[in-house]
Amino acid sequence: MPPVDSARERTDKHDLILDAAIEVFAEKGFHHARISDIARRAGVADGTIYLYFRNKDDVLLTIFEEKMGILIRGVRQALQGVADPLQKVRIFARYHFRQVEDHRALAEVLQIELRLSNKFLKEYRPEKLWEYLGVFADIVREGQETGAVRPDLDPFVLMWAFFGSLDELAMQWVLAKHRRDKFSLEATADTVADVFIRGMAGSGSIELHPVVPRTVVES
């Protein structure tokens, strides 16, 4: 993920609080993090947090919204100038894991703590996530138009399957911190990309594996 605030004043309370919250959430977990912990870390009073955010949930959700925005801009930029859809898949995977690796605390919050929030999972519509994944879905659709991607694959299903793989591996990588068995995210990115690229590829692109007709499966 790109630097959160490349050249702005560090005293802006909004950012100050969010950055403190990311650290505290990553350390203690959302549920166990007290507002006063965040306030102390940010160097402001408890009440100040409520001048910038509605409540504790809002702090978490804002982290999600703002950081996802950055993520979306980042992945679009990384894909710029790349023509081959399958190549884009690899870039997407690498980009995703790179962000996780470069922003561990943030990744931990996004990967784990966000999911601990009832509000997030059940009430909130994570449109920013959909937008992020929409970038991938567009790659699929584009590939299907050029014949690079098999036309029988549902972009919606493929999108969640791809994200599920990235997300689960990122989760395991983050959790590995608490255990002792870290693994390389970089190699993982290529493995996942390889599998999906071969799995998605249209007949014209990977000659070795003819497509099994879908109807057979559904017999």
Add this chain to the structure above:
Amino acid sequence: MPPVDSARERTDKHDLILDAAIEVFAEKGFHHARISDIARRAGVADGTIYLYFRNKDDVLLTIFEEKMGILIRGVRQALQGVADPLQKVRIFARYHFRQVEDHRALAEVLQIELRLSNKFLKEYRPEKLWEYLGVFADIVREGQETGAVRPDLDPFVLMWAFFGSLDELAMQWVLAKHRRDKFSLEATADTVADVFIRGMAGSGSIELHPVVPRTVVES
């Protein structure tokens, strides 16, 4: 999923409480479910729950342990007699989604509520999950020995990638209940299986294995 415990009486307090808990957790969420809710639903006193479980977390974890045990036995049985590793992948996917579809309340608890428990994500070692996924990792290893699966793929990475796909799609399917846009898990199983089978397959291996009819899975 098979009957939870075919050989034992259904009035056994242990099972009575777990079944009540699954319903309550699915309805109100783990956090908002009160012990007294579970007790009332199970027809026992609050204190009785503590005769069978250490605490609220333990109830959730026990659901996980016991249900995963059933899942593991079930998937092994579904794979029995199947020789082709790639075919096994398809069966695994179908089996997984079939369980989600047939046990919605349980799936909701396993998919969503389980992740709301700090204990589960950070402190607990979900060995039953590893055992379940180990079945898949073994398929990969086996396939690599016979040449059906590309030897350059890390079974560990592949395992989490595959599970991530299944899990994320199951999550979206469960969450779709709260929204209005359900989709077919059956077709989804085949799409995911297709992508992974092609992605994993060693050269020239795909044509060899005709699809096993679905009835086998459901036996």
Add this chain to the structure above:
Amino acid sequence: MPPVDSARERTDKHDLILDAAIEVFAEKGFHHARISDIARRAGVADGTIYLYFRNKDDVLLTIFEEKMGILIRGVRQALQGVADPLQKVRIFARYHFRQVEDHRALAEVLQIELRLSNKFLKEYRPEKLWEYLGVFADIVREGQETGAVRPDLDPFVLMWAFFGSLDELAMQWVLAKHRRDKFSLEATADTVADVFIRGMAGSGSIELHPVVPRTVVES
């Protein structure tokens, strides 16, 4: 007011808490009384209060409800066997002030603290108060039927005027505790009764003061 619990166990938590609350409310005021103050005084845990009452307001309202019930039964009993409506007015006044005098803490709560509760003044319908005052309104109506009370007086207005007088004097007597100028409630009862009896009396009963026709006033 009659003894709250003439011959019952003092360990009943409900009464224990209410009695403690009356004392604490009288001492510190409703707003400044903390639930933990009441709990400590009653010798129970904070949470126990919530087993018997919905919240702090409910404790105050229950005091009102229960004590007013006793007050109503008491005033009815005091009026039993008295035939003359004007005599009943005197008995009502004396009874009211006697209760205030005998139950200072309770009177203070009912007089002062109850009125500090927004809920009570704006949202709550104090039906028990209406029932208590209804006893007085019935005296008026009865007197109007026998000719003892002027027929042109609205019982509703008279009821609130009479209660206002009693209440304000009781308030001043209670507040006098905080100042230094106590006065006799007994003599006060007779003064108020005298004024209202003469003011209410029909022409047949107090010959000296012919009624000024109401129409003149409204000219």
Add this chain to the structure above:
Amino acid sequence: MPPVDSARERTDKHDLILDAAIEVFAEKGFHHARISDIARRAGVADGTIYLYFRNKDDVLLTIFEEKMGILIRGVRQALQGVADPLQKVRIFARYHFRQVEDHRALAEVLQIELRLSNKFLKEYRPEKLWEYLGVFADIVREGQETGAVRPDLDPFVLMWAFFGSLDELAMQWVLAKHRRDKFSLEATADTVADVFIRGMAGSGSIELHPVVPRTVVES
């Protein structure tokens, strides 16, 4: 009530704030009214209020002090030129209720919100109220000197009894706004006056004083 402050500019912050406060207190209640609400309504900054008033309580108390001052001057003026003490009682009652009727928001604040303030009831000495009621007590004493009022009545007791009646009825009238059963304060004034006049009158005094037409009061 006469114009609040005829000789001074209406943009004076002091008055601006008080007028805003009366409205806000009447609408939301003293307790739920926030300083920022008053500030916004008055068109000033929060901090500005503290340049004119010590604190929130002081705002309420100042409303009381200033408005009571006006009330005192008003009632004295209404009584000017009236000789008969019993007639004065009627004028007092009419004047009091007329003020309540003409200044609902203010009446609501004085009737209800003022009593919600602990400070007012327990710590504050409402000398302005005493001065207002002193006008009534003086009427009583004066009447006792001329024989128009029974000499055995304690002016202090009578004063609180009379005020209690007025106040309670005004309270019921104000509260009736929240319910649906308004009643006429005008007729009520005469009823209360009638009762007290007869109740206070010395022998043979009543016939002497014809009722003064209402227009005098409204002059």
Add this chain to the structure above:
DNA sequence: AATGAATGAGCTTTCATTCAT
């Protein structure tokens, strides 16, 4: 084994008030 009344720790949020500008 079962009960369920009792416990009491735990924490978000509000808002009157301050004070640097």
Add this chain to the structure above:
DNA sequence: AATGAATGAAAGCTCATTCAT
């Protein structure tokens, strides 16, 4: 005089857990 961003104290209520019966 005026501002308004920042402060931080303060407490009601819930509910997992216990334990006497």
